[in-house]
Every structure is written in structure tokens, then in C-alpha cells.
Amino acid sequence: MNDMSVIRITQEQKLDRPQSGSGMDRVVARRGIPLNLRIAVAGVAAILVLAAIWWLMPRTGSQTIAADRVKISTVSRGTFEDFIPLRARVTPLVTVYLDAIEGGRVEKVLVEDGATVAAGQPIAMLSNAELQLSVLARQTEVTQQLNTMRSQELALAQSRVTNERTLLEAETDRRKAERQHDREAALIGRGFVSKRQFADTQDDRDYQRRRVAVLRNGQATDERLQASQLAQLRSAAQSLESSLTLARANLDALNLRAPVAGGLSGFSIQVGQSLSRGERIGQIDSPGRNKLVAGIDEFYLGRVQVNQAAVLERGGKTFRARVTKIYPQVQNGQFTVDLQFIGPEPADLQRGQTLQARLTLGDPAPALLVPNGAFYGETGGNWIFVATPEGTSAVKRPVRMGRRNSEVIEVLEGLEAGERVITSPYTGFADKDRLDLTR
Template identity: 70%
Template sequence: MTAMSVVRMKNEKSEAPVSGSGMDRVVERKGLSPRIKIAAGVAALASAILLFWWFAPTSSSQTLAADRVTISPVTRGTFEDFIPLRARVTPLLTVYLDAVEGGRVEKLLVEDGATVAKGQMIAVLSNAELQLSTLARQTEVEQQINNMRSQELALAQTRLANERAVLEAELDAAKAKRQYEREAPLAARGFVPGKQFADTRDTYEYQRRRVAVLKRSQATDERLQVGQLSQQQAAAQSMQSGLALARTNLDSLNLRAPVAGQLSGFSIQVGQSMQRGERIGQIDSPGRNKLMAGVEEFYLGRVQLGQRATIESGGRQYQARVAKIYPQVQNGQFQIDLQFIGAEPANIQRGQTLQARLTLGDPAPAVLVPNGSFYNDTGGNWVFVVAPDGRSAIKRQVRLGRRNAETIEVLDGLQPGERILTSPYTGLTDKDRLDLSQ
């Protein structure tokens, strides 16, 4: 069998299926250049750093919740210059009773709470040692006084003796003078011997000089005697005073009321031993009271004697004045005494507390902010002022003046309509800005 072969002609078309792949064209993609990519990365990083710096809290700022602070407005009004006080009722006059000398209580004549009169005996003490000492002192003083009286008697006798001697000398001088005057003319005519006249003349001269010497001696003795008598009299008076004091100390064992009033704190018992100077009670003035109040040391320079205060009691108001100021400061306060002007409230008791309002000055128009705890933290030198949108508060230096229980006077740094934080600034004193979150 003969094999047959098929020869394809060149111009014969292929019978393969026709597709559109021959018509497709590859398109080349173009990406961002490396430089542009680096620049975009740097810009994104700088934006992130800027946003973090803007929104991140700093050491001089702090974020607080707006509902955790108190925001108050700055207003214009009338400043009432007063301070409220809490005053305690005390007796107007209190006299404390102390045992001048110690001893044993022998007798009680009144009871605690009794009303006593001035000079009334309230108790009797005994002190054997003091009694014996007073008696010994009295005996010693009397002996010394007797000795001084003996000396005074001796001085008086010496004075009399001197006066007697002067008188005798003057008498002798007078006799010698008369004898001299009789013999002088006779001796001149030779009727009296010269020796006799010379003796007469010498005797007269002696007696005259003797009188002068005795008078000088008498004057000297008199001067010394006067000085001695003055000293002895002064010593006697001193001894008498000492004896009177000893007797007074002995009499002080009888305890008496120095003033009239109500006796309180009198709790001694019969047989009790009292020490010298021990407090045994006190006497309060009857029916008269005063008020004692504590005032903050901030007002120490502004409270003056005579300033008026209004006291509220039983729905009525009573007037009082500052009667005494105690400048000692304890626990941030000093004390003052208020004395009622006119009538006192009825039925007030010792230790009772009353509300008082002390006026420091006349009302005056001023820019005001509410009084708050912030003042204690800043001293009135700066405040946090709230921004108009209420989202932040900035520290601002201000100058605040007088204050009362409700408002504080603004002298500089704030305007009416602004708002400030009046709540405590605890932990915020080193901040310059506060962010208030809603």
C-alpha cells in the first residue's frame, strides 16, 4: 500500500481560532519618587510631634473637671466692712480667791454658788507654825522697840545734862564778869593788888570761853542726837509695819470675800490642807456680763478700742463696744472683750455663745468677688481667671483689699463681668494654667 503525504501550501491559512490578544498593549505604571515619599513622612512626623506638644499637659498646667471647682463672677456693689464673731459670755468682773497662807480648813461658812458681800468671811484656816512665828515676831519687835525707847530716854537725859552744864557755865561766867567789873576801877587806882586783879581777869576769860565751848558741844550733840532719833523712829516704824504685816498674814487664815458677787469654783472641804497661793474659788460680778471673742490675726491692726458690735439674741439686737484687746496671738487668733452698751440680753448664762457682728468701717462702693478658700492659699496676691469660653483658667496677679465673711474688695487686676475660681487652690499654687474639662 502506497503512503500518501499532505503538503501544506504557504499561502494556506491556519485553521487555529482567532483571539484579540494580538490587539492588547502593556501599559507601564508610574509610582511616587523616593524623595516625595521621604518628604511626606517627615511632614507627618512633624505634625504628630506638634499635636502631641499642643495637647500634652505641661508641668505648669493641669487639667481639672469643671464641676469640681467653684467659679464665681466679679461684680460691682457695696462693700460692708464687718467681721462676724462667735462671742462667749463671761462675767464682767471676776476676782480669783487664793490662799495667801497655807493651812488646814477648820470651818466653811458659805457654799459654792452663794452670793456673798464684800468682807464676808467664807472659811477659816489654821496654821500653828504661822501662829507661833507671828507671836515670836511680835515679841522680837516689841523688845527692839523697848530698846529704842531706852536709847531715846538716854539721849533725852544727855540733852538735859548738856543744858544744865551750859546754864552752870553761864552762871559762873556772869559771876566772874561782875567780879572783874568791880575790881577793874579799883585796881586802876591801886586799891586792889595787881596779882588779885590778874587772877580775877583770867577767871572771867576762862568762864567766858567755857560757855562758848559748852554751847558748841551742845550744838554738836544736838545734831547727832536728832539724826539718831530720826533713824530710830524710822526703824521703829519699819518694825511696826513688819509686825502689822505679820498680823495681817495671821488674819489671812480667815478667808474673806474681797468683793461682792456670786461665789463659784469653791469646792474645798473641812480638814483639807491648803498650800500657799492655791486657788480656792472665784467671785463673779452679779448681773453684769461681757463677751470674749476670737478674731483672726489678719485683723489685728484694724480692730480698735471703742468700735461698735451688734449682738443678736432672742430675735433682738443689742449694741456693744470693744473694751479690751489682747494682742497675744494663739492658733492664728487674738482675743477681744466686748462690753454691752445699755441693756444686756435677759437670761444669758456664763459660757453661752452669741453671734456678733463687729463693724470695722463705713459701707463703700467697690468691685467685689465672693470670699472663698482661695484667699488662704494666695494671700490675695493672685487668682485663676476663667477664659470667656470656660475651658481654661489663667493665673493673674491681682490686689485684693478688705474682706468680710461674704465678699472681698478688689483693688486692682479684675474687672466686673470676669469670672474666677474661688474654691481651694490646694496643689495648684505652682500652676500657671488650668484646663477645665466639661
């Protein structure tokens, strides 16, 4: 009992004693991060930040662009058809312009604009009093000159007749003198003719001979001079006749006529209107015969040749044409060619109508092809942007391109089949070497 009391007192004493807590708390030692490790971590973080900034910053020679702003096409192998599309304008094959040869006042208009006329058909009548008086005066002058020349021709003819008559008389006198000389020569030996008489007869015979010789020489000289003079007179007469014919033609030109058959257009003169010499009054187009006039990019100037074939479709039918003339003058980046139909042409063609045609430049051939696009106008076919397989970027690459048509371009060097290239315009980034394509 006493022991138990002692124990209770002891526990109570322990309970009454203040608790210090030293028996329950434990001192924990603090452990810090090493300084070297902290420096290394900070350096790596700084490098990562700088790398991210460098990656996000636009680099020199590159540009970021949305992928949907560009057109990406695939390089493929196929058959290159060497042609170019043409936008051709229908023009009459033959056009004859009508000008007023002589000016005057319009008295009558015989046909209407748009009518079909025959060659030589009168279309209008003019009057010109001054021209008419001038032609009449010219005709009178020419007639007087012709009459004078004919009088000179008559005088020359009469002179020739006179010379021939004189020569005939001289020939007759010579023959008489020779016969008289022959008779007296037979009688002088018999004494029937005196020597004096015979000497006179000889002198007369010699005189007649010389006279005939002189007249013949003179007649030959006159013939040459007269022939030359007659030739000059006849030439002058022809010139005067031509002048008179021209004057009459000028007067007849007041009656306007259609020089060829065809459709009359641009003919809008009115009665009472005054026309000056050489004024354009209309034109006549060849009926049912047309040609095509087309403008072609100057890039093809060295490849287009006369007689190259062209094809056009109209109304479900195919029509053929050929190049007949090339105009090498370049205007606004184009030159012009004329094409003429081979065989029949469409029946419903109208002047000024526009048709689509294809001009063949060469035979089809297998080739590496890239779709034609606006990029060619900025690169000239010397380089192109090639997209990576992932499509996240595109890099400028030098290439060599050859022939092209409206659909594809022939690739000679620098690309492989299956590669993808940007064929849309390069406006705004043509000077870059790399494109970053964002989705």
C-alpha cells in the same frame, strides 16, 4: 404556498439551532479609583483620627472636671461693707483670783461656791499652830527691841536735860564773875581792892566765859549727834513696828476674806483640808459686768485697732461694743482681742456663753465684688479661674484683690463686672492653668 413553507422551515431551523447569547450580552468596561485620590483620603482620615485622639487626651496644664463639682459665681458691682464676723466668748470684765496667803488647815467654810460676796466678807478660816507661835515669838522680840530703843531715847533725853542744866549753871557763874569784876574794877582805884584780888577776879571772869563757850559748843555737838541717833532709833522703831504689823497680818491672813465684791466661783475647799501657801482656792468675778473675748484671723492683725466699734444682736435688740485690748500673739492662725460693751449689756449673759458680733473695720464704699469662697485660702487673692461665657472651660487669670468680709471680696484688678469665676475650693487642680468643664 411554497414561499410560506420556506419561511417556516427557516424559522424552525433557527429554533433548532443552539443559541450562543452573543447577541444579548454586552461587555462593560471596569473603571478603578485613582491611586492619588486614595492616598489623599487615607491621609485626611489619619489626620482626623489623630486630631480626635489629641483633643480627647488630657493636655499638660489642664484638667477635665465635672461642672457640678465646682461653684461658679458672678462678679458684680456693689457696696463693700468693711466688717468681719466675730465669734466672741463672754468673760467677766474683772476677775480677782483667791490664793491662800498662808498655808494651814481649813477649820470653817463660811460661804458656798457660786455665792455673791461683799468686799471684806469672811469666806473661810484656817489654823496654823506653827505660824501662830512664830508670830508670838516675833511679837515678843519686837516688843523687847522697842523697849530697849525707848530706854535709849530716854537716856538721850536725860543727857540733853543734864547738858542744859550744866550750861545754865555755867551761865549763872559767868554772870556772877562779870558782876564781881565790875564792882572790883570801880573800887581798885580807891584802894579798897588789892591788885592781886582783882587779878583773880579777872581770871575767874575769863574762865567762866570760856567755860560757857565750851559748854555751848559741846551742847551743839551733842544735839547734832543726839538728833541723828534719835532719827535712827525712830526709823528702826518704825521698821520694827512694820515688821510686827506684817507678822500680825500674816496671822490674820488665816481668816480668808473676799478682797472685792462679786460672784464667787471655783471655791471648793472642804473642812479639814490642808492648803499650802499660795494655793489657788477660787476667784471672784465682777457682778453684772462682762467683756467679750474673740479670736480673729491673723490676716486682719494690721487692720484691727483699739476703740473700733462692734455690733451684736440679741433678743431683737442691738448692743454696741468696742475693742479695748489687742493681744498680738498669734496662735493657730488667730490673735485675740477684748471687747467691752458701750452702755447697757444683755441682762441674761452667762460666763462662757458664745455670741455672734460684727467688727467694723472701715466705712462702706462702692467696689467690684466677688463672692467670698474657699478658693481664697489657696490663691491668696493673687489669681482665680475665670469661666468662659459658654461655661465649657475655665482659665487661670492673675488678679489683685483687696479687702474682704465673710460675704464678698473686693476686686482691685483683673476682673470685669459680669464675668463668672470659680469660688469653690481648688483642691486637686490648683496647679492647672485650664479646666475643661463637662456636663
